[in-house]
Amino acid sequence: xxxxxxxxxHQPDAVKHDTKVSAQDVNxxxxxxxxxxxxxxxxxxxxxxxxxxxxxxxxxxFLRCINRMNDTIPIAKVxxxxxxxxxxxxxxSLDVVQLRARVGMVFQKPNPFPKSIYENVAYGxxxxxxxHSKADLDEIVGASLEKAGLWKEVKDRLNDPGTGLSGxxxxxxxxxxxxxxxxxVILMDEPCSALDPIATAKIEELIDELRQNYCIIIxxxxxQQAARVSQRTAFFHLGTLVEEGNTTDxxxxxxxxxxxxxxxxxxx
Amino acid sequence: MSTSVLLLGLLVAALxxxxxxxxxxxxxAKKGDAHLHSRAGYYGTYLALWTLLPALIVLGIWSAAEAPxxxxxxxxxxxxxxxxxxxxxxxxxxxxxxxxARGLPRLTPEEFETVRKVRYGFTTPAEAxxxxxxxxxxxxxxxxxxxxAAAYEQVELLQRSRTMLTALIAALALGGFAYANWRxxxxxxxxxxxxxxxxxxxxxASTVAILTTVGIVFSMLFEAIHxxxxxxxLSFFFxxxxxxxxxxxxxxxxTSGQFGLIxxxxxxxxxxxxxxxxxxxVGLFSAIYMSEYASRSIRxxxxxLLEILAGIPTIVYGLFALITFGPFLRDMGAHIGFEISATxxxxxxxxxxxxxxxxxxxxxxxxxxxxxxxxxxGSYGLGATQSETIRRVVLPAALPGIVGAILLAxxxxxxxxxxxxxxxxxxxxxxxxxxxxxxxxxxxxxSQLTGDLEFNSPQTxxxxxxxxxxFVFTLCLNxxxxxxxxxxxxxxx
Ligand SMILES: Nc1ncnc2c1ncn2[C@@H]1O[C@H](COP(=O)(O)OP(=O)(O)O)[C@@H](O)[C@H]1O
Ligand SMILES: [Mg+2]
Numbered sequence: 001x002x003x004x005x006x007x008x009x010h011q012p013d014a015v016k017h018d019t020k021v022s023a024q025d026v027n028x029x030x031x032x033x034x035x036x037x038x039x040x041x042x043x044x045x046x047x048x049x050x051x052x053x054x055x056x057x058x059x060x061x062f063l064r065c066i067n068r069m070n071d072t073i074p075i076a077k078v079x080x081x082x083x084x085x086x087x088x089x090x091x092x093s094l095d096v097v098q099l100r101a102r103v104g105m106v107f108q109k110p111n112p113f114p115k116s117i118y119e120n121v122a123y124g125x126x127x128x129x130x131x132h133s134k135a136d137l138d139e140i141v142g143a144s145l146e147k148a149g150l151w152k153e154v155k156d157r158l159n160d161p162g163t164g165l166s167g168x169x170x171x172x173x174x175x176x177x178x179x180x181x182x183x184x185v186i187l188m189d190e191p192c193s194a195l196d197p198i199a200t201a202k203i204e205e206l207i208d209e210l211r212q213n214y215c216i217i218i219x220x221x222x223x224q225q226a227a228r229v230s231q232r233t234a235f236f237h238l239g240t241l242v243e244e245g246n247t248t249d250x251x252x253x254x255x256x257x258x259x260x261x262x263x264x265x266x267x268x
Numbered sequence: 269m270s271t272s273v274l275l276l277g278l279l280v281a282a283l284x285x286x287x288x289x290x291x292x293x294x295x296x297a298k299k300g301d302a303h304l305h306s307r308a309g310y311y312g313t314y315l316a317l318w319t320l321l322p323a324l325i326v327l328g329i330w331s332a333a334e335a336p337x338x339x340x341x342x343x344x345x346x347x348x349x350x351x352x353x354x355x356x357x358x359x360x361x362x363x364x365x366x367x368x369a370r371g372l373p374r375l376t377p378e379e380f381e382t383v384r385k386v387r388y389g390f391t392t393p394a395e396a397x398x399x400x401x402x403x404x405x406x407x408x409x410x411x412x413x414x415x416x417a418a419a420y421e422q423v424e425l426l427q428r429s430r431t432m433l434t435a436l437i438a439a440l441a442l443g444g445f446a447y448a449n450w451r452x453x454x455x456x457x458x459x460x461x462x463x464x465x466x467x468x469x470x471x472x473a474s475t476v477a478i479l480t481t482v483g484i485v486f487s488m489l490f491e492a493i494h495x496x497x498x499x500x501x502l503s504f505f506f507x508x509x510x511x512x513x514x515x516x517x518x519x520x521x522x523t524s525g526q527f528g529l530i531x532x533x534x535x536x537x538x539x540x541x542x543x544x545x546x547x548x549x550v551g552l553f554s555a556i557y558m559s560e561y562a563s564r565s566i567r568x569x570x571x572x573l574l575e576i577l578a579g580i581p582t583i584v585y586g587l588f589a590l591i592t593f594g595p596f597l598r599d600m601g602a603h604i605g606f607e608i609s610a611t612x613x614x615x616x617x618x619x620x621x622x623x624x625x626x627x628x629x630x631x632x633x634x635x636x637x638x639x640x641x642x643x644x645x646g647s648y649g650l651g652a653t654q655s656e657t658i659r660r661v662v663l664p665a666a667l668p669g670i671v672g673a674i675l676l677a678x679x680x681x682x683x684x685x686x687x688x689x690x691x692x693x694x695x696x697x698x699x700x701x702x703x704x705x706x707x708x709x710x711x712x713x714x715s716q717l718t719g720d721l722e723f724n725s726p727q728t729x730x731x732x733x734x735x736x737x738x739f740v741f742t743l744c745l746n747x748x749x750x751x752x753x754x755x756x757x758x759x760x761x
Binding site: 067069072074097098099100101104105107109111112113114115123124127128174177178181 | 563564640642643644645646647648649650651652653656660661664665
């Protein structure tokens with residue numbers, strides 16, 4: 001028997017949630033390059049799903065399919081189905097702009113707009129017309145910052161530029177910004193890779209809280225992180241989804257040799 | 269030896285020194301009880317620079333000083349009656365001396381003998397003219413004996429100077445080499461010395477630009493002060509009438525006119541504003557299209573096309589305005605009942621606006637491209653459309669830079685001359701009507717200085733006051749623009 005790495009696995013609540021996002025035979029091509037091959041996976045609501053795998057295996061590519069961010073890359077071509085709440089998001093009758101309001105995204109490097117903290121959070125609600133008055137908007141901004149665990153730190157300087165915050169605060173501001181438009185799914189692409197351990201711990205704590213209300217999908221390089229925050233884990237390798245299941249099972253009892261090699265640190 | 273031959277020689281010597289230095293350094297390294305301080309190449313460069321630089325500096329100074337000094341000595345030896353002539357006549361004679369001096373070395377010994385006879389009065393000067401002409405030196409008239417004598421002296425002095433220079437250069441090159449060679453040791457900090465020398469070279473290069481600017485400013489300043497001695501600054505800066513009352517050149521009468529800057533300043537600003545009203549929206553929109561919407565293939569074609577506009581000499585725009593666009597506007601105006609003169613604020617402003625479009629668009633394009641892609645993705649990720657993203661994220665982020673670009677364009681508009689000369693007219697009107705001719709500071713500088721002039725009347729000196737005003741104006745604008753652009757850059761770096 002292989003020696004398993006000493007990973008503390010967060011035991012998920014016993015409750016089984018309905019599927020929120022369902023991918024069926026998703027393929028992605030960048031020009032000639034076949035970057036993602038036949039990925040099918042069901043992602044449950046109100047839980048955290050982690051995508052792990054070596055660099056360049058297609059984790060970000062798949063994540064960006066879920067809010068059709070790949071549309072912004074001219075050479076990218078996506079085939080297959082991704083269904084959110086019984087609706088195929090690649091159906092031409094669906095407006096990608098509406099989709100992205102439902103599927104929020106947090107990026108690898110914090111990217112607050114060069115505007116005030118308030119304006120950063122108010123940006124989405126303004127665009128989607130979610131507020132009818134200044135008081136409404138204040139309410140939304142306050143609540144979003146509160147949920148992102150940033151309210152206490154910034155409530156006295158809402159008009160300062162968002163770019164003046166520390167890296168960890170900036171990332172939480174980006175999370176607040178995403179929450180402000182009431183998404184159902186939040187995608188996070190290595191949200192902690194540019195942060196120090198303390199800021200990382202705060203974000204992980206936040207993710208664990210957000211799980212109560214959102215379907216969260218997180219790409220991470222750190223297996224410890226996947227183990228700490230996620231209930232389910234999918235392992236990608238060379239553009240294919242190798243194995244997917246309860247985080248506990250993936251880390252303690254992987255079925256595929258490649259998964260085992262990866263989590264024991266043989267490669268990647 | 270001529271300067272170019274000496275230069276070539278020096279370069280060869282430096283190359284040799286480099287090779288020697290390299291091999292000596294390698295030998296030192298091989299013998300090596302101690303490590304070399306620097307890489308071998310630096311020792312080579314060190315030797316080469318010591319061989320080259322002192323000699324090069326002397327060569328430069330000598331070559332520059334030689335000609336004026338020899339000319340001085342030669343003219344000092346001219347007969348008294350020649351020295352009594354006017355400067356213009358004297359410079360004619362100096363020219364003849366130079367021609368003869370250039371012709372002398374090309375003669376055969378027999379021909380040379382003929383010229384020598386002329387010098388001492390044994391033959392008529394026409395003989396000298398003939399032999400010189402046969403060897404390709406054409407003279408307007410037969411050279412007088414004193415001209416030939418002066419030419420002889422000039423040739424001799426030049427030869428002596430060259431011999432001395434060659435000896436000196438050789439000595440310096442050898443001396444420099446010997447000194448550097450003597451200093452060669454493993455502990456010599458060759459890299460640091462070489463780098464210091466290179467640094468000095470770079471520093472000197474940058475001082476050239478700065479010193480030139482300072483020189484220009486001071487020369488303008490002195491002439492402008494001259495001007496303000498006869499016209500009070502108050503009436504210059506705040507006068508509303510421009511009427512210099514040009515007197516015929518050389519008549520010397522100092523009929524003072526009125527030198528009010530206001531109409532010119534107004535004309536300048538008015539035309540620039542019209543130009544910016546054209547260039548800023550069009551340039552900005554085309555930049556937005558190019559950087560955000562255009563596909564790669566459109567971009568590769570359209571961008572160079574747009575930039576070709578920037579390469580058209582402004583005089584061509586001026587011609588176009590004068591011959592095609594001005595009359596066209598005038599006829600158009602006549603059709604719809606406006607009286608538009610062929611040269612007008614509108615003509616000049618519109619054409620200048622077209623000239624500035626590529627300027628604004630290519631600067632703005634760079635600035636918009638510098639807005640990080642991650643900001644766009646952040647905005648798309650929140651469900652913003654492309655146009656919302658551009659309006660609410662990209663443009664605000666790029667705004668300071670775009671403002672900087674516009675200010676740079678404005679300072680170009682203010683300094684532009686050729687278009688306004690041809691398209692705006694030369695009448696110094698103080699008018700709000702865009703269909704009337706006005707004139708600008710630059711046009712007046714040109715027109716005050718056109719013709720055969722002496723710089724002693726306010727009519728001509730005013731050009732310097734105008735130039736200085738313009739310079740200060742655009743300088744302030746540029747500094748402000750650069751300040752803004754730099755502040756913007758820091759935001760993302
Ligand atoms: N915009 C793109 N254009 C072309 N190829 C891309 C692009 N983005 C990603 N790829 C390629 O797709 C593969 C998967 O990349 P990615 O999804 O970013 O991997 P991961 O996030 O797992 O490290 C890589 O081989 C990468 O080179
Ligand atoms: Mg990635």
